[in-house]
Amino acid sequence: MTEKIMENVWKGMKTTGNVDEEDKEIYLFGFYQGLIFLLNLVTALLTGIILDMFLESVLFLICFIPLRIFAGGYHAKTQFRCYVMSTVTTVILLYLIAFLQKNMGVEAIALYIIATCIIWKLAPVQDKNKPLDLDEQKKYRKRVHSLLIIISCISGCLYFWGIYVVPAVVVCVVCQLSIVLIWGKLKNHAHGCTSTV
Template sequence: MFSKASVSLTNRLIKNNMIKQEDFEIYQFGIENFLMRACHIVSYLILGICFRLLPELVIFLIAFVPLRENSGGYHAKTPLKCYFLSCLAVLTFLCLVRFSPVSIMEYSAILSLASSLILFLIVPVESENKPLDDTELTYYKSKAGFLIIIELALVLIFKMLLWNELSFIITLSLTFELLIALAGINLKSRKSMIQG
């Protein structure tokens, strides 16, 4: 779907002399990625509006997306599977925020500390789609580590200020990334066992 639309849009740009034919693949790839991301974001916002948790969702995405991009973990093999899994993750987040009792939110500091410590040990997690060399591993490790520290600090500050819901939202971003990282490690180890 996005592939056809991106090809059509890129051909239109070439036809209108806005880009050169030899740059077709670069622009087509960029347009396709833009369309996919736009579809993801619009879907997330619709879910947030349906649950009446749009501000909470925006805070979660601000915390989660940079952490996800720098920590790695499981990646779906197809754009459609990626879309459905991402929407499922957002839906799960919204359900947890909407339906979790306040008593569970009280434990956000403990959960975020445990998630952070494990993430520190395992990130970045490579995937088949995104193998990393030594320089990239060092770069992503330090960047992910910095983000983990910032988010953990925010959880503790929000906890001290008794802003339990905000603390819980940031905790969920750390916990979701931990689950994705562990899924990526599990998939990688299963594949190496099959090949070995």
């Protein structure tokens, strides 16, 4: 079924653009990955709407996606497992964000500092399907560090102004990402795949 759909997609690509047959797998892989990303995005936003937390879901995606792209970390073995895990995690994190907006205290800040240090030290954590050379690792690490500094400054300022939604989102994003990186690091260690930076 999927093969038939992808074959029709390829035919459509060939009629609308200048694409080479030898690049078919690359184009179809990119198209498929784009669809999966879009599905995850729409699901996260719909979850936010259902829980009456649309703003929080948008802020979560804005903070999480760039960090996740450059930091790497654990990846599920199948797209379906990834989708289920992402959906369940989104629901849990949205509830945590709601809780933290009313209960942002010293514990949350301490947790944020610890999680930030973990990301700062570990990122990027490569995956066996996406190995990174030395230059890419340095470039990705620098981007992760820059993003952490930016979101920390913004959320810190908003916290002191009494606006807690962004700090709550940032605490959850950073804590989740630190777990994903540790998990990815452990998975790599178990499979003998290590980072050189």
